[in-house]
Amino acid sequence: MDKPTSQSGTVLLVDDALDNLRVIHDSLQEAGYAVRVATDGFAAIESVRRMPPDVIVLDAMMPGIDGFETCRRLKQSLDTREIPVIFMTGLSDTEHIVQGFQAGGVDYVTKPVVIEELLARLATHVHRAQLMTHTRAAIDSAGRAIVAFDGLQHVTWATPLAQRWLQPLLEDERLPLPLRHWLHGSDAGETPYALWHEGERLLFSLLEPGLLSIQRHASLPEPETLTRWFPLTSREAEVLYWVTLGKTNREIGEILAISPRTVNKHLEHVFEKLGVETRTAAASLVLSRGQS
Structure with missing residues (x-):
C-alpha cells in the first residue's frame, strides 16, 4: 500500500483503552496523518469543537457517554x-x-x-472530507451563502458563511419557524x-427543493432617507419602508392606521415612480441603493 503524504489529513482518535x-x-502517525487523541466522549466533543479534524476514529464502547452517543451529539451541531x-468496535453483531x-x-x-484496513478506509473518507471542505470554502470565498x-x-x-448567519436563528437545527411556513407556501419558489x-x-x-441561498443586507434606510433617494411622498416612503421589511398590506395598514386598500393605492404609485412591478423588485431596489 502506498504511504500517504504528510498532508494526508488530521484524525481524532478516541479510545479509552x-x-x-x-x-x-x-x-x-507513521502513515502520515496528524493525529490527536481523546480518551472519552466528552473530551472528544470538546476537541472537535475546538479544532475540527478531517475524520474521527471512535471507539463504540467507552465509559461515561459511549461512542454512539458521542457521535449523535456531534451530528446535532451544524458545525460538526x-x-x-469511523467506529471501532469489538461487537460484530448486526445490531451494533x-x-x-x-x-x-x-x-x-x-x-x-487491522491497520491496513483502517488506513484504506481513512484514505477514502479523508479525501471526501477534504474535497467537501474545499468546495464549501470555494463557495464561501465567492460570497455565496448556501444552505x-x-x-x-x-x-x-x-x-x-451561511453557518455564521443562520446559526443564531436555528431551532434544534431546524430552519426558523417563519421560514418553514414560507417554504410550505405556494410562492416560495x-x-x-x-x-x-x-x-x-x-x-x-x-x-431548488432542499436548497436555499441567503443574502444579508445592512439595516434599512428610514423613510426620510427614502424620500431623498426617490421621488416619493412621505406616506409612500413609509409604505415602501414596511414593504421592504416584508410586511403585508394588512400589516402596513395596521401600523400606519390606514386601510389595506389605501396601502395598495400608495404602493401602486411607488411602483410607478420606481419603475418596478412587484414588491420584491421595489425592496431589492431599496437594498441595492443602500449598498451603493
Whole structure:
C-alpha cells in the first residue's frame, strides 16, 4: 500500500483503552496523518469543537457517554455534523453495526483493528472530507451563502458563511419557524423571504427543493432617507419602508392606521415612480441603493 503524504489529513482518535490508543496512534502517525487523541466522549466533543479534524476514529464502547452517543451529539451541531466518523468496535453483531450507522457513522472497523484496513478506509473518507471542505470554502470565498435542508427542514449542509448567519436563528437545527411556513407556501419558489436579525436583513431564496441561498443586507434606510433617494411622498416612503421589511398590506395598514386598500393605492404609485412591478423588485431596489 502506498504511504500517504504528510498532508494526508488530521484524525481524532478516541479510545479509552490506552494500549490500543498508542498502537493505532503510532501507526497513523507513521502513515502520515496528524493525529490527536481523546480518551472519552466528552473530551472528544470538546476537541472537535475546538479544532475540527478531517475524520474521527471512535471507539463504540467507552465509559461515561459511549461512542454512539458521542457521535449523535456531534451530528446535532451544524458545525460538526459533516465530519465523518469511523467506529471501532469489538461487537460484530448486526445490531451494533446498525446502531453505529444510525448514530451518524459512515464506516466501521472491528477490534482488534487491522491497520491496513483502517488506513484504506481513512484514505477514502479523508479525501471526501477534504474535497467537501474545499468546495464549501470555494463557495464561501465567492460570497455565496448556501444552505441545504431535508424534508423536515433540518439543516443538513451549509457553507461557512451561511453557518455564521443562520446559526443564531436555528431551532434544534431546524430552519426558523417563519421560514418553514414560507417554504410550505405556494410562492416560495418565486418570492424571496426576509428575516430580520440584530438590525440586519437576511433574504432567503429557494434555488431548488432542499436548497436555499441567503443574502444579508445592512439595516434599512428610514423613510426620510427614502424620500431623498426617490421621488416619493412621505406616506409612500413609509409604505415602501414596511414593504421592504416584508410586511403585508394588512400589516402596513395596521401600523400606519390606514386601510389595506389605501396601502395598495400608495404602493401602486411607488411602483410607478420606481419603475418596478412587484414588491420584491421595489425592496431589492431599496437594498441595492443602500449598498451603493
